[in-house]
Amino acid sequence: MITICDVARHAGVATSTVSYVLTGKRPISAATRSRVLESIRVLGYHPHAGARGSATSRTNVVALAVPLREGVYVPVLMRMVTAAVTAARRHGLNVLLMTADQGVDGLRGVAGSAQADGFLVLDVEMNDERVPLLRQLAQPSVLIGQPATTAGLTCVDFDFEAAGAACVEHLADAGHRYIGFLGAPTPVYQRRTGFAHRAMVGFSAAAMRRGITSTIMPTAGDHHSVLKAVQALFRVHPSTTALVVHNEAALGWVGAGLRSLGRKVPEDVAVIAICPDGLAEQASPSFTSIRLPAEELGRRAVELLVAKLNGQTVPSLTLLEPELAERASTAGVPGRMLARRANPAVNPERVTAGRRPSRSGAGTRTLPPTPPVVPAPRT
């Protein structure tokens, strides 16, 4: 192994001078600098990360905790991960990957032995067991997702609650009175995973406010489960005219499920998904969606962490605003109770149609919001 001393000798300077050339922490004359750089090049010197860490107590590594739990949709999670890794690279940071098996203890170990300068934590539950540990850690951390309370933490999250509400608003404005919600798999809600819980709560609350009758149905991502869930939804409320889908794995099967009931998207049923743009586009017909900015979440989390590492203070909660992208799945005429026709962009009747008070005052919810239960469909 070739060390900084070798370089210094080769260039005829002190080792500290080489160090200053490398770190730029003191001025070095152009002549000396170029001589040193040349020696580095010739000898093929690479600073030894461990030794540097020993001297500075900085590892230039951030740990990324990704508990791949049951029911999470891996590709979306991976978008965040790769975005985070890429962003970290730009700041000269490497990423240590920690998965399910190394839970709280794993975090404690990595933190204690100073293997990472900071922590990025994904898939956060409302009462995440990692949160108390993070609070007392020497190293800063950023959560992607929100636990029940964000005091003393730094969280970045997509505003799933607003997203759930926005779906209802959009559909209600278009005149829909019966809306179904196709959610994440049951275990996800049982764990009270932040994103799933919040989207559902936002959806339910907005439905209440708007006097919409809503039905909530969790579902696994496979063909059969989705079919059953969709059928169950329509059995409960045959007059349902719109669906909100918050389950990426299920997206592809929703169309088939509706078709099996003789209903078409968008003519008979409008669909809005909460998912990354790409997934909504490749459905057929393409789905109107509230775009889930997975990459930006990863990127922002890294930026916040870097800021904290530099001693800056950052907001304890950063919420990304939902944005709706209108596509084919809500372009139909939802039928029955709608005055509205075609051209959804400019729609003078929208307020009238959408905001009319509900008959019953408050909406009825078929299932209690927490934890939702799949009513056993007939087999």
Add this chain to the structure above:
Amino acid sequence: MITICDVARHAGVATSTVSYVLTGKRPISAATRSRVLESIRVLGYHPHAGARGSATSRTNVVALAVPLREGVYVPVLMRMVTAAVTAARRHGLNVLLMTADQGVDGLRGVAGSAQADGFLVLDVEMNDERVPLLRQLAQPSVLIGQPATTAGLTCVDFDFEAAGAACVEHLADAGHRYIGFLGAPTPVYQRRTGFAHRAMVGFSAAAMRRGITSTIMPTAGDHHSVLKAVQALFRVHPSTTALVVHNEAALGWVGAGLRSLGRKVPEDVAVIAICPDGLAEQASPSFTSIRLPAEELGRRAVELLVAKLNGQTVPSLTLLEPELAERASTAGVPGRMLARRANPAVNPERVTAGRRPSRSGAGTRTLPPTPPVVPAPRT
């Protein structure tokens, strides 16, 4: 920060003694050991990884290079990754995640600055640009997948060639004469990704040998592409009675594609998938499959790497044998040219039916094997 010296002082011993208690590299009396351990517990001491690395030139970190390239099916890759991380943990190793953006340079950097003791390399292409670098690195490495030549390397791979062949054998034995191959997305073949290339070659060669007429069709994973690909397959050879699917993302749409042609699985078309067991099971009907042991690949790779780190010599190529799991998708009566009936387990006619020589001597292949091209389907 609390150091090994603090512990030594607290326990009334020399720092080296504490070190020996921790590493076990010299005998320590039970009395002293327990006193030291107690002090460690009381003070909450954690050895500083960087300092240790500086002293030993061992980081207890392995780097995992996962270039998430276009067209790879993320969930399967992630199974390998999590299996690898879990296995690494068992050996006291942490995992540094490197993604697409940090290609060869990233590897070189991590290796040069000694941030990892070894390398795990995924998604290997036949002429992978990382291979020459790996050969000259100071640190050992293990590839999951095979480049064109494995000399001087350590590779673990599933025997995709045998898997491709096994599909043909099984189907040919059951009497099928026209078999379609639904492959990975085109870019994957264009890159000459090892696993895709090999499976296809194995399939083609076996089809040749058995006098089977085969059609190869790459396809993207979305609904539309799969439908088009399936339709194209049957337009080329309407008499096709079996399909081999080597594309996890497409699995879910194959049934729909066939249905759109008025063909049913398994009555009209037999299907064999090359994919992890779980995916084959949740198709409907469930797919007979050659099980892709994603987890075991990850685990084995780590074990080989650990062996290399310990100075052991390991084989340059470890190939996992394909295993066929029979399920519903090949339980049908393939019709037309089959003597065979029901009960596929005990089948006296199998040899007769399967091994009968093909009419044309050698099989005809509709498309050249490398690189395959999708014949533009009518839109």
Add this chain to the structure above:
DNA sequence: GCGCCTCGTCGAAACGTTTCGACGACGTTA
């Protein structure tokens, strides 16, 4: 009872960095 070997422990020197105080040389200001 003396020498010898083993066992357990110690002190000091590494490991490859960074960082701090110091110190010449030189240019500027009075």
Add this chain to the structure above:
DNA sequence: TAACGTCGTCGAAACGTTTCGACGAGGCGC
């Protein structure tokens, strides 16, 4: 021209480990 900064560089002391040689205390055989 003397005093004073500033700039560039140096040497040495950290950082928190591991590791190596050495050394005292016992136990054993003779």
